[in-house]
Amino acid sequence: MAQFVCRYRKGDELRWISHLDVKRTLERALRRAGLPLALTQGHNPHPKLSFGPPLPLGATSDVELFALHVTEAMDADQVKQRLNEQLPAGLQVTEVWSLPAYRKKETFGNIDLAGYEVALTDSIGREDLQRRVDQLLASPQLIVHRGGERPERTVDLRPLIHRLEVVEGDDGLVLRMRLRTGSHGGARPQEVIALLGLDEHEHVKRYHRTELSTRPSEDRRPGAARGKRWRRQRR
Amino acid sequence: MQISQFEALLARVNKPARYIDGEWNAVHKDWEAARVRLALLYPDVYEVGMSHLGLQILYHVVNSHPDYLAERCYAPWTDMEAELRRAGAPLTSLESRRPLSDFDVIGITLPYELTYTNALNMLDLAGIPPRAADRTDDHPLVIGGGPGAANPEPMADFFDAILVGEGEEALLEILEASHGGRAEALARLAAIPGVYVPSRYQYSPAGAGPVGAVTPVNGAQCPITRRYVADLDAAPFPTRQLVPYLDTVHSRVTLEIMRGCARGCRFCQAGAFYRPRRERKLDTLLRQAEEAVAATGFDEISLLAFTSVDHSQIEELVTGLTRRLGARGVGVALPSLRADAFSVAIANQIRQVRKSGLTFAPEAGTDRLRAVLRKQMSEEELFAAADAAFSSGWFRLKLYFMIGLPTETEEDVEAIADLVQRLLAFGRGALGPRRGRLQISVSVAGFVPKPHTPFQWMGQDETEALAEKQRLLQQTLRARAVKLSWTDPAVSALEAAISRGDRRLGAVIHRAWQLGAKFDSWGEHFQFALWEQAFSECGLRLSDYANQDLPLDAALAWDHIACGLGKSALRAEAERALGRGEA
Numbered sequence: 001m002a003q004f005v006c007r008y009r010k011g012d013e014l015r016w017i018s019h020l021d022v023k024r025t026l027e028r029a030l031r032r033a034g035l036p037l038a039l040t041q042g043h044n045p046h047p048k049l050s051f052g053p054p055l056p057l058g059a060t061s062d063v064e065l066f067a068l069h070v071t072e073a074m075d076a077d078q079v080k081q082r083l084n085e086q087l088p089a090g091l092q093v094t095e096v097w098s099l100p101a102y103r104k105k106e107t108f109g110n111i112d113l114a115g116y117e118v119a120l121t122d123s124i125g126r127e128d129l130q131r132r133v134d135q136l137l138a139s140p141q142l143i144v145h146r147g148g149e150r151p152e153r154t155v156d157l158r159p160l161i162h163r164l165e166v167v168e169g170d171d172g173l174v175l176r177m178r179l180r181t182g183s184h185g186g187a188r189p190q191e192v193i194a195l196l197g198l199d200e201h202e203h204v205k206r207y208h209r210t211e212l213s214t215r216p217s218e219d220r221r222p223g224a225a226r227g228k229r230w231r232r233q234r235r
Numbered sequence: 236m237q238i239s240q241f242e243a244l245l246a247r248v249n250k251p252a253r254y255i256d257g258e259w260n261a262v263h264k265d266w267e268a269a270r271v272r273l274a275l276l277y278p279d280v281y282e283v284g285m286s287h288l289g290l291q292i293l294y295h296v297v298n299s300h301p302d303y304l305a306e307r308c309y310a311p312w313t314d315m316e317a318e319l320r321r322a323g324a325p326l327t328s329l330e331s332r333r334p335l336s337d338f339d340v341i342g343i344t345l346p347y348e349l350t351y352t353n354a355l356n357m358l359d360l361a362g363i364p365p366r367a368a369d370r371t372d373d374h375p376l377v378i379g380g381g382p383g384a385a386n387p388e389p390m391a392d393f394f395d396a397i398l399v400g401e402g403e404e405a406l407l408e409i410l411e412a413s414h415g416g417r418a419e420a421l422a423r424l425a426a427i428p429g430v431y432v433p434s435r436y437q438y439s440p441a442g443a444g445p446v447g448a449v450t451p452v453n454g455a456q457c458p459i460t461r462r463y464v465a466d467l468d469a470a471p472f473p474t475r476q477l478v479p480y481l482d483t484v485h486s487r488v489t490l491e492i493m494r495g496c497a498r499g500c501r502f503c504q505a506g507a508f509y510r511p512r513r514e515r516k517l518d519t520l521l522r523q524a525e526e527a528v529a530a531t532g533f534d535e536i537s538l539l540a541f542t543s544v545d546h547s548q549i550e551e552l553v554t555g556l557t558r559r560l561g562a563r564g565v566g567v568a569l570p571s572l573r574a575d576a577f578s579v580a581i582a583n584q585i586r587q588v589r590k591s592g593l594t595f596a597p598e599a600g601t602d603r604l605r606a607v608l609r610k611q612m613s614e615e616e617l618f619a620a621a622d623a624a625f626s627s628g629w630f631r632l633k634l635y636f637m638i639g640l641p642t643e644t645e646e647d648v649e650a651i652a653d654l655v656q657r658l659l660a661f662g663r664g665a666l667g668p669r670r671g672r673l674q675i676s677v678s679v680a681g682f683v684p685k686p687h688t689p690f691q692w693m694g695q696d697e698t699e700a701l702a703e704k705q706r707l708l709q710q711t712l713r714a715r716a717v718k719l720s721w722t723d724p725a726v727s728a729l730e731a732a733i734s735r736g737d738r739r740l741g742a743v744i745h746r747a748w749q750l751g752a753k754f755d756s757w758g759e760h761f762q763f764a765l766w767e768q769a770f771s772e773c774g775l776r777l778s779d780y781a782n783q784d785l786p787l788d789a790a791l792a793w794d795h796i797a798c799g800l801g802k803s804a805l806r807a808e809a810e811r812a813l814g815r816g817e818a
Contacts, residue, residue: 016252017255024486025480032530201246
């Protein structure tokens with residue numbers, strides 16, 4: 001039994017398929033690749049796979065993650081090559097590494113930061129954009145209402161925005177942001193765009209994820225993450 | 236259309252993955268190198284159309300030929316339609332994203348009556364006039380096929396040609412004929428056996444409803460005889476099946492093990508349209524299953540047939556498939572079972588079925604009425620099947636019934652409720668301490684008379700009578716363990732009217748579409764009022780088509796289509812059904 005973690009990119013071709021669609025697509029590609037996948041027990045066995053934080057629909061990314069278990073020893077390059085042969089244009093595994101045998105199932109639970117580059121159309125000027133960014137960052141609170149969630153709730157996004165800056169890209173202005181993500185609460189890049197008073201359809205060309213990482217431990221509230229994890233195991 | 240413009244539309248619609256290209260096993264051929272380019276249209280949303288095996292067979296057959304190219308297009312959902320119309324952008328194919336009007340031939344499959352307005356809507360979205368008479372040499376040829384061809388008359392106005400029968404048998408001949416000017420192409424098409432070119436026939440109505448004869452105008456073939464594949468085992472079968480990104484109705488390998496059915500139920504049009512019953516051999520099926528699983532990566536394989544357990548080697552097939560594929564986590568599904576202990580024994584071999592429970596179709600509540608239908612299933616067999624199911628660990632049964640059947644009385648309807656109650660009591664006894672998990676789903680649809688069946692002459696119950704019978708069942712089947720679902724009687728009425736429609740219904744379908752009818756099979760979109768208005772504006776009555784008993788000796792609007800049994804055999808069957816209620 002060996003566990004591998006794969007980093008993959010989601011390109012333009014498939015930016016309109018959802019996180020669930022990506023899961024299905026990878027699962028089928030793994031089966032086509034004929035890798036000796038470890039299956040779950042039970043009446044309806046399926047491959048043991050786990051996935052990093054979902055990517056918003058419409059976004060591209062270079063840094064997505066998933067983990068798989070195989071029943072025979074293999075080397076990481078072999079996994080990468082065989083899988084890539086079976087992936088459609090728009091999904092590509094860029095890096096595979098194996099985890100040591102003592103590691104439990106990778107769940108990516110410690111990932112809590114996501115970086116994005118949001119390419120903007122030319123319908124907004126640099127100064128105007130910078131003013132909006134400064135104003136947003138100066139706000140002590142940024143309360144948003146999430147009507148789509150059950151139960152409906154309000155969230156303060158300000159502490160979840162770790163970085164927000166305007167840079168000049170190859171093809172117009174780019175908003176570079178680093179946001180909290182994960183099961184302990186996160187901000188979505190679309191929410192930041194809305195907070196800046198921008199319209200997705202008019203002002204945004206492309207969302208692109210550039211980073212998935214873990215905050216340094218001193219930034220975290222002591223015990224918080226551990227408490228959550230304990231509760232999840234109990235369920 | 237500019238790609239970026241299309242991308243902008245995708246950002247505004249629900250489930251944009253319906254409209255993107257590049258599913259695994261999709262075929263991209265060189266546009267310029269193809270002699271004839273075919274766009275295959277399915278008149279319903281992507282998730283439904285992608286689950287349709289027929290279209291995949293044709294896609295495979297055409298793209299396997301060096302001279303031809305086939306691309307696909309599914310009906311855009313209403314949000315996408317609104318975006319396309321707002322942007323003034325034409326409907327395009329998935330693969331090359333070219334406007335449909337760039338293709339030489341548009342092939343539209345007609346799976347059932349309630350998709351017909353979508354077919355018109357798709358042509359309109361492509362900038363192609365829906366009526367054949369309004370099209371010129373600048374437009375593609377529009378060719379229809381599928382089960383709807385059993386009675387092509389309601390759609391005759393909209394098609395240049397309609398193939399009666401199985402597409403893989405004649406499609407290449409059709410493409411070969413589809414070049415040059417419209418008039419010459421139609422002349423060549425009209426000479427292909429099984430191809431109906433409506434403009435070369437005329438209809439002489441002989442009263443209200445579908446009574447009258449369609450006759451050739453100048454020597455066109457008559458009758459038009461259904462084409463079918465003689466050797467199913469050798470027929471082309473796509474193992475590189477398309478792998479959708481979205482969760483579609485059936486996201487799995489579909490293995491067609493058998494085509495046609497020899498049971499001869501008197502209400503069943505598919506039984507007539509797909510005669511005779513043909514099988515693929517065990518070795519062929521095991522090979523195709525292996526290939527398809529390897530080429531798709533699906534985790535389930537479904538054995539397609541009208542009644543899969545009627546296959547002569549079904550036991551060996553199921554054993555072979557579970558042995559070869561089970562260890563890889565690939566399950567086998569049997570969507571169609573008979574109600575008998577043998578079927579349950581077969582299903583027992585398949586772990587996967589456990590999730591969904593077992594489905595049986597008694598169709599009627601009494602043995603007498605089942606004899607009228609020639610449905611070969613006795614109550615005794617049903618209880619034996621239920622016994623086998625409960626004792627081998629199933630908790631859920633699903634039962635299909637029809638109401639409004641010929642010779643049906645109130646007792647027959649009450650007997651449905653009684654039968655379900657007795658199955659419930661039986662199940663509680665059989666399951667003992669686990670009886671709390673017992674669930675019986677009962678699905679009740681109104682009987683729809685279909686052309687080319689012995690019941691084609693028999694009018695459907697009036698909508699109010701169907702609704703009354705439904706209410707009776709709703710009142711008597713109130714147990715917590717019973718889940719009752721039914722078809723809207725208005726939907727059944729429309730289905731019956733179009734199913735037994737004549738050429739005059741073309742105007743009604745066109746008007747209903749103009750008034751906004753589309754996705755009629757979707758409860759949230761079906762608007763019966765639009766259809767009532769369309770019928771009345773065209774000076775026709777729906778009840779003349781749906782509810783009228785037709786005279787046994789009259790010419791009918793679909794008599795020029797020869798499929799299945801001949802008319803005298805059908806008449807004899809009808810008389811047997813009505814006269815004595817015996818098989």
